[in-house]
Structure formats: structure tokens, C-alpha cells
Amino acid sequence: MSEQHLTIFDTTLRDGEQSPGAAMTREEKLRIARQLERMRVDVIEAGFPSASNGDFEAVRAIAETIKESTVCGLARANETDVRRAGEAIKPAKSGRIHTFIATSPIHMEKKLRMSPDQVVDAAVAAVKLAGEYTADIEFSAEDAVRSDFDFLVRVFDAVIKAGATTINVPDTVGYSIPELWGERMRKLIESVPGADRVVWSTHCHNDLGLAVANSLSAVLAGARQVECTINGLGERAGNASLEEVVMAVRTRGDLFSCATRIDTTQIVPASKLVSQITGYPVQPNKAIVGANAFAHESGIHQDGVLKHRETYEIMRAEDVGWTTNRLTLGKLSGRSAFKSRLKELGIELHSEEALNAAFGRFKDLADKKREIFDEDIYALAGDDTIAPDHEHYRLVSSMFHSETGEAPVAKLTLAVGSGAARVEHQVEADGGGPVDATFKAIEKVAASGSDLLLYSVNAITTGTDAQGEVTVRLSKNGRIVNGQGADTDIIVASAKAYINALNKLEAGPERVNPQV
Numbered sequence: 001m002s003e004q005h006l007t008i009f010d011t012t013l014r015d016g017e018q019s020p021g022a023a024m025t026r027e028e029k030l031r032i033a034r035q036l037e038r039m040r041v042d043v044i045e046a047g048f049p050s051a052s053n054g055d056f057e058a059v060r061a062i063a064e065t066i067k068e069s070t071v072c073g074l075a076r077a078n079e080t081d082v083r084r085a086g087e088a089i090k091p092a093k094s095g096r097i098h099t100f101i102a103t104s105p106i107h108m109e110k111k112l113r114m115s116p117d118q119v120v121d122a123a124v125a126a127v128k129l130a131g132e133y134t135a136d137i138e139f140s141a142e143d144a145v146r147s148d149f150d151f152l153v154r155v156f157d158a159v160i161k162a163g164a165t166t167i168n169v170p171d172t173v174g175y176s177i178p179e180l181w182g183e184r185m186r187k188l189i190e191s192v193p194g195a196d197r198v199v200w201s202t203h204c205h206n207d208l209g210l211a212v213a214n215s216l217s218a219v220l221a222g223a224r225q226v227e228c229t230i231n232g233l234g235e236r237a238g239n240a241s242l243e244e245v246v247m248a249v250r251t252r253g254d255l256f257s258c259a260t261r262i263d264t265t266q267i268v269p270a271s272k273l274v275s276q277i278t279g280y281p282v283q284p285n286k287a288i289v290g291a292n293a294f295a296h297e298s299g300i301h302q303d304g305v306l307k308h309r310e311t312y313e314i315m316r317a318e319d320v321g322w323t324t325n326r327l328t329l330g331k332l333s334g335r336s337a338f339k340s341r342l343k344e345l346g347i348e349l350h351s352e353e354a355l356n357a358a359f360g361r362f363k364d365l366a367d368k369k370r371e372i373f374d375e376d377i378y379a380l381a382g383d384d385t386i387a388p389d390h391e392h393y394r395l396v397s398s399m400f401h402s403e404t405g406e407a408p409v410a411k412l413t414l415a416v417g418s419g420a421a422r423v424e425h426q427v428e429a430d431g432g433g434p435v436d437a438t439f440k441a442i443e444k445v446a447a448s449g450s451d452l453l454l455y456s457v458n459a460i461t462t463g464t465d466a467q468g469e470v471t472v473r474l475s476k477n478g479r480i481v482n483g484q485g486a487d488t489d490i491i492v493a494s495a496k497a498y499i500n501a502l503n504k505l506e507a508g509p510e511r512v513n514p515q516v
């Protein structure tokens, strides 16, 4: 079998961002984009530039920064979206426009209220317009899984003639099963005129837990691009997980006549970064990136692995990045070692003051914790990747009192506003527990009127001196945001997470979902 290239198209920053509360700031997106580039992802779908000015700016910033991956912007098949995506990717060394329109009867009739002829015309016009900005044009037939086969052939034929270079076949609602999905891909490649001039792509959602299996089936049938996300993040049950697709193709190279160019040792760092930024924890038994993915519990397995690793392991933990760069810095590390580690991890702070502040927190942490790991660095740098003008609330200091038989009390000093308008407030509240008291104290100042949807705590590393990482999900007027905070004191981490979520509610612009 001659080996072909399998393009990895990462849509963590676009479809992944459509997970509730996973909206990211420009700086957060840049950090993830740099890690994706380091991992040698072929195409980074950086966002949907028409969603908001913030999204446009984020895609543009990524296009300006990333050099080793193609940077892609999503556009519905209309003039405004395509032009906006075209402008956003303009600075990219290699830029792609991904335009899409729904092709299933249910979407055309009920959502778009367009006839099939109108859909074909809109698709062709969008692809032609995209050609004014780039020669790298991807077209997707949204809800291809429920689209009439002959209509799909007609649409794909028309957009290839109009200049599309990648044809993406999405299972938008996660409805297919591997056998049928592979069959659909094979028949499309056989039936669409000009199929050999384009790259065939698959984009699967995980509603039935089959996104990776369906994607792999499409690859076996001839697809040469897989659209996927880190940790399988994405709309509803998520998208196909990048790490599972990449490692399946690599581990079962005997079955696939293609290979990716991914640096697999960057997978775990990417997973941790995405989890930390979005506030979506990785389940311990998640394949490849879960904490237990390479842990052997039973005595028989442990014995077997010690005698000969391949008895129970089909992949090596170090090949996906579990052991590389774990222990990073210690108490004696200086500012320049800290700065260069930040750089290696792709963390860019917005100013020298932010670097100094993060270094100060690093020193404080090193006093409390013997060993500092990359995960700790990601967490402690988090605060300062947010530009100060996005930070309406800041925790200045805190004191907690908790005693058997007494209601716990939180006393906080919070700074509100920025620059000369910044005012400090001292507040105090009691509650059912110290976290409850803390949130009540913050709300005395913020009076946000938001609802708390989720509160979760995870230990970032092992040991009782580990930092606790807290995620808080708030909802207000239909908008959902996730806030994160990390500290060796989990009550302080909780306060930081709540404040982080409030800042996102405060700063975040209203965004349009491309599929609504």
C-alpha cells in the first residue's frame, strides 16, 4: 500500500467553541492555535468571523501568527459571511475559506426556507466569491447524512466546477453508523464528476458515540481529511476526537493506506490546555488523554506490562506526550527560565507587568509546592493572558472562617472597574459552606443576576499540595460562560473561577451561531 497524506483539520476553535460556555477570548484562542501548530495540525479552523467582531479579530490574529498550519475561517454561503472570512484570513501565510449550506430536505425547508435550486445557486456563488480571496476553498453540505444522495452529487459537482478544492461531508447530527458512513463516502467519490480533483473530508458529530468510528470508516473509504477537535469538544455530544483519530490511524497503520503528520507527543499538552481554557474536564477513562488511559490497575495486567509492555499496551504513553516535560521548574528557577518555559508552552502574556505578576505567583506557588509542572504553569499564567480591559472584577484578598457548628464566613476585597475608575469593595457573607459564602460575598458586589449551572473541582496534579482547578458555569439571559480558577487553596480557586466567569459575562459580545 502506498501511503497517502491524511489531512487533520482541527475545529476546536470553531465547532469546539460551540459547546455551552466554551467561548474563548482572542488570547485563549491564540494559545490553543499555537499549540495546534506545534502539534503540526494541517488546518486550524480558527473561528466564524461573522459571529462577532471579537471572532473576526481572533481569526485575524491567528492568521497573522500561525505560519506552519493553514488558517481557515467559516462562512455561511452568503456574501457577507464569505467576505468577512476572506478579510479575516487575509494575513495568513496559507489561508482557507470554509463555506457551507444545508442540503437535507428538513434543513432546506424548515430552517433555510429555500428550494434545492436556490441552495445550489447559493453554494456556487459562495464558492466563486471565496475564490476572490484564496484558492483553498472548502465546501460543506450541512446535514449531508440526511440529504438525498443524488442531490448531494449535484451540489458537489456544481461547487467543484465553481472552484472548491475540499469537499466536506458532515454527519451534522451524529446519526450515521460506520458501515453506512463509509459506504456514503465511497459512493460519493465514485459518483461525483471531478471527485479526483478534490480532497474528500468527513466531519462527524458524536450523538451516538460513533463520531470517531464513522470518521475512520470514511477514511477507509477514501476520505483524506478528517475534521476533529481536541478532547472531542463540540456541539452537543461533540465532534470526533482528534487524539483518537490520529492514534487509531497510527496504531493501525496496517489497515490504513494513509498517515498524518501530527507530532503525537504534543497531544496530551494540547488536551490539558484545551481543558484548562474551556473548563471542560477530561474524563479519567477517556481514550489517549484520560488520566487512566495508560494506568494498569489489575495485578495480572501490571505483571504483564512489567514483563513485556506490549502484553497490555498498544501505544506508548510517552508517544502521546504523557511523560514529556512533566517536571518543569522548581523553587530556584529564575525569571528567564520561567519566561522561556512560558514561550515553549505557547503562553504569551500581554505585557511585562503581566509577566512579572505571573512570575510572582510562580514564586508563591513554589513556596507551597515542591514541584511545579507544566499544568501548574498553564493554570497560573491563565489570569494574565486576559487583557486588563477585559477584567472588570479582580480578587484582591480573601479570608475565610470555618468552624464546627458555625456558618462559614467569607471576607473578600474585590476591585471593580479599571484604571482611574477602579474601586475596592470589602464584603462579607456567610453561607452553607465556604464556597457558598464566597459566591454570596462576590454577588453582594456584582449583583449579576446569573444562575450557577455547574461547579466542579479537579486536582491539577497529584499530591495533597496540588493546585485545585475550579470550573464555574454561569448563565444569564441565555448566554452561558465557563470561568476557571486555580490555587492550592480551593476556596480561593473557587473565588477566582466565579470572578473569571463574571468577567466573561461582562466582556463577551453577543455571538451568532453559524448553524442557527
Ligand code: KIV
Pocket (backbone or CB within 6 Å): 015, 100, 140, 141, 142, 143, 168, 170, 171, 172, 173, 203, 205, 514
Ligand atoms: O456539523 C456541521 O455540519 C458543521 C458544518 C459547519 C461543517 O459544523
Ligand code: ZN
Pocket (backbone or CB within 6 Å): 015, 170, 172, 203, 205, 235
Ligand atoms: Zn459540526
